[in-house]
Amino acid sequence: GAVVSQHPSWVICKSGTSVKIECRSLDFQATTMFWYRQFPKQSLMLMATSNEGSKATYEQGVEKDKFLINHASLTLSTLTVTSAHPEDSSFYICSARGRQLNTEAFFGQGTRLTVV
Amino acid sequence: AQTVTQSQPEMSVQEAETVTLSCTYDTSENNYYLFWYKQPPSRQMILVIRQEAYKQQNATENRFSVNFQKAAKSFSLKISDSQLGDTAMYFCAFMKQAGANNLFFGTGTRLTVIP
Numbered sequence A: 001g002a003v004v005s006q007h008p009s010w011v012i013c014k015s016g017t018s019v020k021i022e023c024r025s026l027d028f029q030a031t032t033m034f035w036y037r038q039f040p041k042q043s044l045m046l047m048a049t050s051n052e053g054s055k056a057t058y059e060q061g062v063e064k065d066k067f068l069i070n071h072a073s074l075t076l077s078t079l080t081v082t083s084a085h086p087e088d089s090s091f092y093i094c095s096a097r098g099r100q101l102n103t104e105a106f107f108g109q110g111t112r113l114t115v116v
Numbered sequence B: 001a002q003t004v005t006q007s008q009p010e011m012s013v014q015e016a017e018t019v020t021l022s023c024t025y026d027t028s029e030n031n032y033y034l035f036w037y038k039q040p041p042s043r044q045m046i047l048v049i050r051q052e053a054y055k056q057q058n059a060t061e062n063r064f065s066v067n068f069q070k071a072a073k074s075f076s077l078k079i080s081d082s083q084l085g086d087t088a089m090y091f092c093a094f095m096k097q098a099g100a101n102n103l104f105f106g107t108g109t110r111l112t113v114i115p
Helices: none
Strands: A004-008 A011-013 A019-025 A028-037 A044-051 A067-073 A076-081 A090-098 A112-114 B004-005 B010-014 B019-021 B024-026 B030-040 B046-052 B064-067 B074-079 B088-096 B109-115
Touching: A004 A090, A011 A019, A019 A028, A019 A090, A019 A112, A028 A067, A028 A076, A044 A067, A076 A090, B004 B088, B010 B019, B010 B024, B010 B074, B019 B109, B024 B074, B030 B064, B030 B074, B074 B088
Parallel strands: A011 A112, B010 B109
Antiparallel strands: A004 A019, A019 A076, A028 A044, A028 A090, A067 A076, A090 A112, B004 B024, B019 B074, B030 B046, B030 B088, B064 B074, B088 B109
16 A cells, blocks of 8 residues: 655743654655644544645634645645644544545554644 | 544554454545554554455455445454564554545554453
């Protein structure tokens, strides 16, 4: 199957700093990428959808100025958590879908963010 | 809006036995896709099985099969000959065929296979 690589797998940062998470499709062109957030023992909550070359569409309640999403190429999307606070600590997962891949979305390994 | 409900937060099964995980969903769409994903302790999401709503035949992937009841909006997952490696969180998910095609996830079922 297609491979999606997410980096870093874990990160610890200080309050007030920004953190960038990368999501790369390694062997296909990802026309659409999705960013999810998962709290412990809970389900995945969609944060935003990004299409290559256009602005991301954010879900209700997700601050677009807080969670900056860039999808500048067909193989890379980034999520930047700006001015991070402890309540932003969570597990963030990206998934990607390509035109040639029918309906299946492939997931990255996830990033555990801890803000101290 | 689409909703996906998994009414079993936790389940356990003896190794080599069969277990069924429940999932119901609500939608006004006629064409859509349903999925079961597995999330082991590594947190990597793994696609287990997929069902197209227009297909009456239930999907099967080796030891995994589904019971898709479109009228009842039910989509259960049966795991046969359970193995220790099946221990994981299982999420049922829905996706519309047209338009915004993100996945809507259920709350998950934690499955433990007991040796």
